[in-house]
Amino acid sequence: MTSTLRFALLGLPLVVAGCGDFPEPMLHHPGRMGMLLAHPPPQRLVVPVPGRALLDDQSAVAFAHDLSNAMVAQTVPAFAQRPQRGDWVLSVSAALNGSTVTPSYSIIDPRGHVQGNITGLPVPSRAWADGDATALNDEAANAGPQLAALLSNIDAALKESDPNSLYNRPPRLEFSGLTGAPGDGDASLTKEMRQDIASLGVILVNQRDQADYLMKAHATLTTTGPDTQHIEIVWTIDTPDGKEVGKVTQPHDFPKGSLDTYWGDVAVVAASAAAGGVKEVIDNNIGKTSTTPPSPAGQTS
Incomplete structure (x- = not known):
């Protein structure tokens, strides 16, 4: 088994981070501030x-x-x-x-x-x-x-x-592609991400003015030892007006040089995991969750 295949089977750890007033250890438990951001009140x-x-x-x-x-x-x-x-x-x-x-x-x-x-x-x-x-x-x-x-x-x-609300239609995403990966990583990861995120119900658009969210991605490669390298891929999701919604981060150590040419199955595994994280960031931002739908308006006590 090659080192690249071992890397692919192990997969990349995934860290999903949403923006707000809570640190990453509070991920998935955003509290009051997170709920208010998910369902913003009237402007005034x-x-x-x-x-x-x-x-x-x-x-x-x-x-x-x-x-x-x-x-x-x-x-x-x-x-x-x-x-x-x-x-x-x-x-x-x-x-x-x-x-x-x-x-x-x-x-x-x-x-x-x-x-x-x-x-x-x-x-x-x-x-x-x-x-x-x-x-x-x-x-x-x-x-x-x-x-x-x-x-x-x-x-x-x-x-x-509202039929035009994101509660009632799929979100539209403009993805500018990934940069910074060695070998064919930029092209492979970009291709796989486009396929995977679309399969999760997100519509890809080519024009920013048609998008609900914008995504960019960058890979940073560092040498950590004589025989090892470290890569960190960060997928950043923004609103069209430039406000960051959240990030999906994938860090991993791997044998030096094993990704200098073809990524192959590594790109498949990495993009699949990242796409799920990106979809989670988008869903959390628009208030959609699989287990806790928004409560209806009405009287509380």
Whole structure:
């Protein structure tokens, strides 16, 4: 068995890395930030002064600011001000229930349609009526994560209902090819990747303005010993506006010179593994997972 064939059968280790605020050890567990990035909320959410929240004017203004700050803490672009044309709106009301007041929140789209609701925690009625700053701030802090999750679900549901959304059509990828590999690696890996990624349901396009994602790949070869070399192939996936979505990295050590001519089965194995990783990066970016579909928009509590 030749050294090249051993390399092919062993395969290249695969590291799939998505972009975000989490390190590679947290891969596949992106947490709250990853979920928000997968289902981004509306571009702008306005929190007007609540007139039906059983608060005096000064306290109502303060509560609107508390809510907008709580939403900003959840990476939602929220503003405490009057709505303008095209704004999404957070509408706030409250109901007196004996010794407590329970606030309610509705997300309203620019057409004036309610897209989802949540109910806040009961607050002692005396503290609410007095506009107690700590009580109002605590209530806003509690509502913030729930409202961010609701916005995420609303956005996902709207995308699923859009026939032009990536939820309802295959992603389109422009792949510029691989560079830097020894021997015929550039041509072989590029050819195999094009075949493998297409077989996974990704449509390859030749023009960047037709693509949902752009991919480039580069191989770096280093000599690590008298008889060994190390190669690292990095497949980078970007959005058309240049934002990096994620990377698939394949590092491997192999006998020196064994890839200087033909890659053969090595290219087949490497491209097949990398294609699966690339598809995973794309699916994670558009919120598609095989086990956890986006929740429908609606009421949560």
